[in-house]
Amino acid sequence: MKQTLEVVLTPALLPLYMVKGKTIVVIDILRATTSMCVAFQTGVKKILPVSTPEECKIFKDFDFLCAAERNAVKVEGFDLGNSPFEFQNPLLKDCNIAFTTTNGTKAIKLSKEMQAAEIIIGSFLNLDAICSWLINQQHSVILLCAGWKDKVNLEDTLFAGAVVKNIKQHFKIDCDSAIMAEQLFIASENKLEETVRQSSHAKRFISLHHNEDDVKFCLQINTLTLVPKMVGEYLMIG
Amino acid sequence: MKQTLEVVLTPALLPLYMVKGKTIVVIDILRATTSMCVAFQTGVKKILPVSTPEECKIFKDFDFLCAAERNAVKVEGFDLGNSPFEFQNPLLKDCNIAFTTTNGTKAIKLSKEMQAAEIIIGSFLNLDAICSWLINQQHSVILLCAGWKDKVNLEDTLFAGAVVKNIKQHFKIDCDSAIMAEQLFIASENKLEETVRQSSHAKRFISLHHNEDDVKFCLQINTLTLVPKMVGEYLMIG
Numbered sequence: 001m002k003q004t005l006e007v008v009l010t011p012a013l014l015p016l017y018m019v020k021g022k023t024i025v026v027i028d029i030l031r032a033t034t035s036m037c038v039a040f041q042t043g044v045k046k047i048l049p050v051s052t053p054e055e056c057k058i059f060k061d062f063d064f065l066c067a068a069e070r071n072a073v074k075v076e077g078f079d080l081g082n083s084p085f086e087f088q089n090p091l092l093k094d095c096n097i098a099f100t101t102t103n104g105t106k107a108i109k110l111s112k113e114m115q116a117a118e119i120i121i122g123s124f125l126n127l128d129a130i131c132s133w134l135i136n137q138q139h140s141v142i143l144l145c146a147g148w149k150d151k152v153n154l155e156d157t158l159f160a161g162a163v164v165k166n167i168k169q170h171f172k173i174d175c176d177s178a179i180m181a182e183q184l185f186i187a188s189e190n191k192l193e194e195t196v197r198q199s200s201h202a203k204r205f206i207s208l209h210h211n212e213d214d215v216k217f218c219l220q221i222n223t224l225t226l227v228p229k230m231v232g233e234y235l236m237i238g
Numbered sequence: 239m240k241q242t243l244e245v246v247l248t249p250a251l252l253p254l255y256m257v258k259g260k261t262i263v264v265i266d267i268l269r270a271t272t273s274m275c276v277a278f279q280t281g282v283k284k285i286l287p288v289s290t291p292e293e294c295k296i297f298k299d300f301d302f303l304c305a306a307e308r309n310a311v312k313v314e315g316f317d318l319g320n321s322p323f324e325f326q327n328p329l330l331k332d333c334n335i336a337f338t339t340t341n342g343t344k345a346i347k348l349s350k351e352m353q354a355a356e357i358i359i360g361s362f363l364n365l366d367a368i369c370s371w372l373i374n375q376q377h378s379v380i381l382l383c384a385g386w387k388d389k390v391n392l393e394d395t396l397f398a399g400a401v402v403k404n405i406k407q408h409f410k411i412d413c414d415s416a417i418m419a420e421q422l423f424i425a426s427e428n429k430l431e432e433t434v435r436q437s438s439h440a441k442r443f444i445s446l447h448h449n450e451d452d453v454k455f456c457l458q459i460n461t462l463t464l465v466p467k468m469v470g471e472y473l474m475i476g
Contacts, residue, residue, distance in 0.1 A: 009247065009390055010251070012250065012254070013248070013388070013389065016250070016387070148414075149254070150254050151251065152247055152418070154418060157418060176389070176391045177389070177390045179392055180395060183422055198417055199414050201414075
């Protein structure tokens with residue numbers, strides 16, 4: 001009997017699913033889960049996902065750097081925002097980071113509350129690593145798109161579709177969102193950046209005068225081989 | 239200033255949107271909104287969407303035929319279920335119908351509670367009629383997929399995508415669900431039936447030994463020119 005593979009297009013829909021005992025891949029392509037993967041590549045030891053900037057700030061007293069983003073911009077007074085470029089800074093090696101973002105950390109915390117057996121962090125940068133890891137574990141899998149303020153978004157759905165395409169023969173799929181995500185990915189596979197630049201989030205970046213390279217950076221495929229995973233309250237790598 | 243066009247992939251997400259003053263197209267391709275369109279074509283005068291089979295039954299005393307479907311099957315003791323073929327019966331001419339279904343009537347009632355300015359009923363059968371009607375009215379538009387028990391489904395999303403493709407130049411679109419729905423429809427346009435037969439709902443029909451023709455029937459395009467619309471508590475045609 002194969003394990004199941006489901007896609008949940010926003011955290012607002014997660015309560016409709018049986019989460020307990022399943023593996024959840026949290027997906028926030030622009031930019032939280034991409035930045036987390038980059039942070040571990042840089043040598044960060046632990047990331048503590050927290051709910052609010054206020055809560056995040058407390059951990060400054062406990063030898064954490066504090067990263068906070070709301071509405072796609074860095075919250076004033078924090079060490080870091082949510083751009084993957086910030087997490088490439090070599091000074092972060094061996095540091096711990098307390099991290100709060102608009103969507104990504106919320107999705108992680110909800111997965112934990114709903115008693116997922118395992119929570120791992122997905123991005124295009126570690127796509128193949130995630131897929132291999134999922135094939136080699138025993139639980140049914142939910143790919144959880146962090147979305148934007150509980151609404152569905154394009155880039156997270158596309159990544160979910162990439163995972164479905166790569167691992168579907170190992171799982172039982174009875175989930176229209178998984179079929180839709182895979183079809184969308186296949187339709188956009190050869191023009192991923194062009195497609196994502198149409199998304200509401202990419203446009204939000206441009207209107208905020210962000211460095212547009214964040215979008216390009218977050219769509220790099222298989223530049224990393226690590227799989228960040230929740231261990232107790234922390235994200236770490238194995 | 240163009241009006242906006244948004245797609246909401248399940249009623250569970252509708253509370254995230256400003257509904258008041260907008261036109262909502264309710265979409266339940268398999269099969270409620272298709273059957274409603276067919277009923278009006280047959281000559282039904284009014285359809286009263288109600289929440290539960292229990293509530294539906296009361297209207298038998300007030301000269302209504304009562305139609306009730308739950309979990310894709312007709313509820314025992316009712317005059318009608320939810321197959322479009324049932325609503326082609328010429329005996330339904332000039333009748334009123336009280337109608338309750340798992341997803342479609344719920345989406346209609348929620349749209350009304352959230353104070354939509356207009357609520358109309360969409361299906362592939364009246365696709366062009368819906369599109370013309372939307373272009374010729376003044377409100378911003380939400381295409382509301384009824385889904386399956388608050389989960390996203392494939393066939394309703396595909397129909398939303400067909401509408402987006404047809405009318406997008408008349409509206410402002412800043413909605414990833416609309417982009418996704420349109421891309422999905424374009425990718426499946428030439429193999430709509432094959433795509434929908436992969437959906438969880440089409441499979442549910444087969445497992446329930448339904449006449450498979452319901453799927454084929456509900457994917458006919460532009461066989462009807464009517465636009466059912468809520469007027470007070472009732473659906474009617476103009």
